[in-house]
Amino acid sequence: MKAKLIILFIFFGLSYASIGGITGNSxxxxxxxxxxxxxxxxxxxxxxxxxxxxxxxxxxxxxxxEFGFSYFNLSLDRYIQSFSIVIPSPPIASxxxxxxxxxxxxxxxxxxxxxxxxxxxxxxxxxxxSFGLNLGDFLSGINFKxxxxxxxxxxxxxxxxxxxxxxTHLSNVKFGIMFENLYSKYSWDIKNxxxxxxxxxxxxxxxxxGLESVFLKNCLILYQLDFLPxxxxxxxxxxxxxxxxxxxxxxxxxxxxxxxxxxxxxxxxIFKTKNDLNISLDYALDMGLVDEGTSHLFTFIFKK
Numbered sequence: 001m002k003a004k005l006i007i008l009f010i011f012f013g014l015s016y017a018s019i020g021g022i023t024g025n026s027x028x029x030x031x032x033x034x035x036x037x038x039x040x041x042x043x044x045x046x047x048x049x050x051x052x053x054x055x056x057x058x059x060x061x062x063x064x065x066e067f068g069f070s071y072f073n074l075s076l077d078r079y080i081q082s083f084s085i086v087i088p089s090p091p092i093a094s095x096x097x098x099x100x101x102x103x104x105x106x107x108x109x110x111x112x113x114x115x116x117x118x119x120x121x122x123x124x125x126x127x128x129x130s131f132g133l134n135l136g137d138f139l140s141g142i143n144f145k146x147x148x149x150x151x152x153x154x155x156x157x158x159x160x161x162x163x164x165x166x167x168t169h170l171s172n173v174k175f176g177i178m179f180e181n182l183y184s185k186y187s188w189d190i191k192n193x194x195x196x197x198x199x200x201x202x203x204x205x206x207x208x209x210g211l212e213s214v215f216l217k218n219c220l221i222l223y224q225l226d227f228l229p230x231x232x233x234x235x236x237x238x239x240x241x242x243x244x245x246x247x248x249x250x251x252x253x254x255x256x257x258x259x260x261x262x263x264x265x266x267x268x269x270i271f272k273t274k275n276d277l278n279i280s281l282d283y284a285l286d287m288g289l290v291d292e293g294t295s296h297l298f299t300f301i302f303k304k
Contacts, residue, residue, distance in 0.1 A: 037265025220256025
């Protein structure tokens with residue numbers, strides 16, 4: 001019975017996903033409002049406060065300490081919370097510590113005989129340590145993750161590894177590549193009556209190719225292609241960020257589920273302390289993919 005409940009919960013988690021039916025797809029929803037408003041097309045773009053969770057190679061561009069925090073209270077009792085802090089280690093390195101957690105509350109459980117078993121919670125997430133190096137026009141970075149997944153009373157542990165590169169030789173153009181899930185898996189321990197079932201779930205490799213171009217100084221154009229070699233699937237993403245005065249207006253487009261989807265948002269600096277701590281706010285509007293409802297997403301960025 002519990003094994004069937006677990007299958008139900010795993011499929012419920014697909015409401016987060018950009019590419020459905022794949023282990024770890026929930027993590028592709030996005031970690032911060034700016035990224036989501038630009039369709040998560042930021043592999044080649046500096047992302048204040050969230051560079052480790054975007055592409056670890058971006059850490060090589062960090063000059064001052066950055067901190068980002070998000071808590072998304074989504075429709076259908078879903079939530080996402082994340083934080084990231086990056087500390088530069090001159091002259092060429094930076095270190096980042098991050099966490100990313102997402103979950104769903106009040107999931108109705110049913111037996112194979114269609115009898116209610118109550119309500120359950122499910123969540124998954126990771127803690128991550130990141131390193132980045134700046135070697136001039138060539139930057140590299142790596143993420144080490146400790147993974148956790150809990151569905152009702154069943155749980156899985158795991159580890160993950162990502163690797164990223166960034167090329168900055170041209171003044172107005174950057175190229176980024178990230179190999180997400182070079183090695184990532186969940187090791188499950190499921191209680192099924194008097195028996196314990198143990199098995200591994202491998203995450204598929206995702207190759208992310210990104211391009212950043214600056215046009216007329218105030219217009220940022222982004223393109224990213226996500227490729228899953230194991231499934232021969234491709235996801236195209238584009239983003240546009242226009243800076244006017246103290247506001248940044250954002251639009252993202254993608255072809256999730258073989259249809260054109262859009263996202264919008266904005267960002268602005270909201271406060272600067274006497275000791276030069278800059279506090280900024282990012283906002284994104286999530287319209288939903290399968291009529292799950294609209295969600296308003298906010299992220300706060302702190303930068304010295």
